Amino acid sequence: MIIAILFETSTWFLVDVLVAGTEATHLALQWTMSELIKNPRVMKKLQQEVAEIAQRRSMISEEDLEKMAYLKAVLKESLRLHPSAPLLVPHKSMQDVKLMGYDVAAGTQVIINAWAIGRDPASWEEPNEFRPERFLNNSINYQGLHFEWIPFGAGRRKCPGIQFSVSANELALANIIYKFDVSLPNGIKNEDLDMSEASGLSLQRKSPLLVSVTRRF
Template identity: 65%
Template sequence: MLVASSAEAAKEIMKTHDLKFANRPKLSMPDTLTYGSSDITFSPYGEFWRQVKSIAVVHLLNTARVQSFRQVREKQTALMIETIAKSHKSVIDLSELSFWLVNNIVCTVSLGKSYQGLKFTDLLERFVHVLGALCIGNFIPWLSWIDRLSGLQDKAHKVAKDFDDFLEGVVKEHLDKRKEWDDQSKEDRDLVDILLDIQSANALGFALQRETIKAIILDVFAAGTDTTYASLVWSLSELMRHPRVMKKLQQEATEVAQGRSMIYESDLDKMEYLKATIKETLRLYPPIPLLIPRQSMQDVKLMGYDIPAGTQTIVNAWAIGHDPTLWDEPDEFRPERFLNSSIDYKGLHFELIPFGAGRRGCPGVQFAIVMYELALANVIYKFNLELPNGVEAKDLDMSETNSLTLHKKTPLLVIATPRF
């Protein structure tokens, strides 16, 4: 295994030698959960991966499609703001509200409607937990019996079956619906409809299997929800701890909104301090701190080292974001460092790579960020937030979970007071 913890090493792996490191290692938990790694994230590099990635990028994640979902995002954000307003200064769980906001948006655009309830939340939580669990067999194959003994493999198979039952229901629902309409405009179709269109037209160089359809849906849905709401909670938490930053962001929001009831997506490009706040959050709390592992496909010379083919490779985005040679006072939350800075998170600046870079970088960055920006801007614009029971902001618990995605360990409980 190779671990890269510097921006220089990350650039070598994800740019200079990107093609040589474009493969994914065969990992037990992802393989069990994603139909034999037939999704976009975990499938091996090759023609199949290119085809399934292009389906998502062309039909869901391109600029025009992302913009076409604007009304969905604004409607769901307005509903969240309304829910907070109705709390009448009682304690609310912003972690839970953030989850449902992001989940409702992702479900609506990819599955055609939102899915709620404790059963659904529990299913997603179990999926993420098993996906990020330490699997001994991935690193020492002859000790894989430990994963059976610990019950991890049984948990993975149970989650996989439960998620398959859910996704099978979604696909069947769409197939039944298709019998009833002939001329529905393509703009109204969700990701599942598009995948079924491609399957029936046999538009790829291979047959699009039912399991591949479910794997792509699972990818977009699980990855889109889990990472985005986690980042939103980290931003809100840091703003609670830094009243100066909160006040500055509220001033920007108030100026941009000009007295309107909410901030709209067309306003976001004017909010430089909002964008800087989000970059600073992603630097300190990259959604997937170690990114998704890669694997070298051929021998390669890397920074003076001989790396053999088949080497599992991890890029430590968290370490790079906290590197004191790259960042002044790296543990401090200071959005100002990104004002008048060209550094971005889109995979071109290797000192900030929360979504990876190169061929295997996250294709859903644009889709995620616009939800994140809209939600954060409106919560901050509409409310003053304080911690309950007289807890001071500096004492807010910022401990992290131990999982694939970097979550705040305890829910963010606040009292929200309307600003206007």
């Protein structure tokens, strides 16, 4: 009986890990493609970078990703505006603290609004604009050491799947951009793409992203 309970518990734990990881990954990719369609200047610049590094090979490899600085900046900027988990995982204060003039008692549940942090005008110039260039030539990374940008959380409770999620998204995005031209169907203009967000624990698009794809070569 004990073995059966442990097996069931571990099984559901693995299901949680897989579901959480795959959902966050596909949401990040969906929002990134939305922003690229909405911003053709960025799309063109990213296509140029990917094409120059790929050199007409059939696929982008993981080794190629290290050379794609603009690709990495595009994904970071997308996660700044659209973190997959906008409120992160709840934390609990371990002791009484005073924070920015507020008294926080020990045992208080603390919710971190990563969505609001990423759009804070005190930290970001034109915070609602999609500008990947802001992530070029700076030291901001995914490890939660720069508190103006924490899409995966920070400290011991940050997401354990950061490396997997980032690598999967970069590789998928690079190959999509390399192989296909992506546009909106039925003559819809890029600037008319609805970017409304649905409320929930994960940051979903309010309406599905429907696109037309054409092979580039």
